[in-house]
Amino acid sequence: MNISKNDVLELRRRLKKTECTFGRMCGCYVNSGKQVVLKFGQQFSELEDDEFYKYLEIAKKTLSGTLGSNLLELSFARDEQAKERQQYLLALKSSKLTNDALLDRLYEQVIEQYAYPGNYLILVYHDVYDVMTRTKDNAELDESSEVYEYMLCAVCPVELAKPALGYREEENRIGARERDWVVGLPDLGLVYPAFSGRGSDVNAVMYYVKTGRPSHPEFVEKVLGCTPQQTAAEQKLTFQHVIQDAFGEEEEKAENAFFHIQKTISGMVAEQEEEEDRPPFALTAEVVSDVISEVDMPAPVREQIEKSYAQSFGDMPPAAHNVLDSRLVAEGTQRVHTAELEQKVLDLKQRLAERQEDAEESAGGEARIVLRLPEEKADCVRTELVGGQRCLLIPLESGEAALINGVSRVL
Known part of the structure; x- marks a missing residue:
């Protein structure tokens, strides 16, 4: 991964009223039947203050999240179709969003590939950022080292506001409030070219996915021409299914094995985090093979896990912390500790009962005070x-x- 946390923060910090340099912003409102209801475009600086801050909030959300988790660095696939998509995105960016034909093509592609059952709004921003030179102590010099021109796109669900009571001024009474269609924060978004090493990377796209939402691989592949990646949540779920499916209907054994695997990975992650400068390590097929070798399971199950894992993740193994379920490890460890304590109590009761029996036998069966x-x-x-x-x-x-x-x- 070439995009760093500092790169993301540098772009995000600029999205303020006094520092934002967005030029033109365009949008397309689509209903649940995938029909275009409205298209618009205008200079960002001409927005009313209330609208300015709302649109700025949407753009800022597209630059939020955790790198490698729900903020992904995508690379273009190595084929002619992907190359054509890349050239199109460069042309759209360079047009400064003034070419309606290029914009319409983007809207059509999003509508065709974005799987969403309700209404949504497609927003596209254009920006030019003069990247200031920095000294070794991170101080900025009053000169530009590079001009970073990019576009930001956000796809936002539009939903009806919840029913509520409100003050009806014209009737001077409390009554049902009229329900409006409200634009939410983005479900997904992208920045192209990516901002990497404080400069433009035309060979990468920074891709945002709302936490808990699918990554829309069809959108990544067909609209952007990039190789799809899973979010951390998707990687965690895939990893769990790999283990569970290998055990078939033996759910209890699968849960027990999954817990022990997670506990081992937890220890590996903790050890890695002790070294601050050490990058997150990838959970390769070889590492998984070593981990499951320490867990008691039949050989055919172990072989199935190794095979399914390689098929699921291929040449893009997840970071170990992405598949780690810390809550499961904590709860499982607590259950094991509780079970051990309960067993100790049972053992103690058994020993006391045996001593009591021994005392009664030595007294000829008569009850004795101990x-x-x-x-x-x-x-x-x-x-x-x-x-x-x-x-x-x-x-x-x-x-x-x-x-x-x-x-x-x-x-």
Whole structure:
């Protein structure tokens, strides 16, 4: 990965009222039947303040997330179709969004490939950023080292506002509020060319996916001409299915194996995180093979896991922390600890019961009172007749206490 966290933050910090340099912004509103309802375009600086900040918030969200998790660096596929897509994106960017034919082509491709059942809004921004030269101590010099020209695209769901009561001013009463169509934050978005090493990378696209949403591989492949990648959430789910499917209907064994695999990966990630400068390590097929070799499972299951893992991830193995379910490891470890404690209690009860049986047998089957005393007290115990009743006497010093049936008593 060439895009760094600092690259993303540098672009994101500029999206403020005083620093934003967006030029033109265009949009296309699409209904649930994939029909175009509205197209528009205007200079970003001419927006009313309320609209300015809302559109800026959408653009900023497209630059949020975690690199390698839901913020992906995509590379163009190595074929003629991908090359043609790349040339098209460069042309659209260079047009500064003034070419309606190029914009319409983008809208048509998104509508064709974006799988969404409701209404949505396609937004496209154009920007030119004078990247200032920086000294070794990270101070900016008053001169530009590069002009970074790019476009940002965001696809936002549009949904009806929730039903609510409100003040109806014309009637001076509280009544049902009219439900409006509200533009939400982006479901997916992209920046092209990517901003990498404080410069333009025409061979990469920075691709944003909302957390928990699918990565839309058909969109990546057909619209962008890039090789699809899974988000961290998708990688985690795929990895879980690889383990579960290998065990078939033996769900309990699958869960137990998955927990032990996750626990091993957790230890590997923790060890790696101790070294701050060490990059995240990839969970290659070889690493997975080593991990599952330590887990008790039949040989055919192990072979199936290795085969399915290689087929699922191929030459793009996930980072280990992407498939790690920390919550599962924590909960599973707690269950194991609780089970161990419960077993210790059962063992202790068993030993006490055995001692009781032994004591009764040694007394010829007669019920006996069992005492546990310090050695120095045991020699002082005696029996005497008290009121005609044979009693067991234990002398107590001043302030000493006795625990009787679990209750402490000072006698």
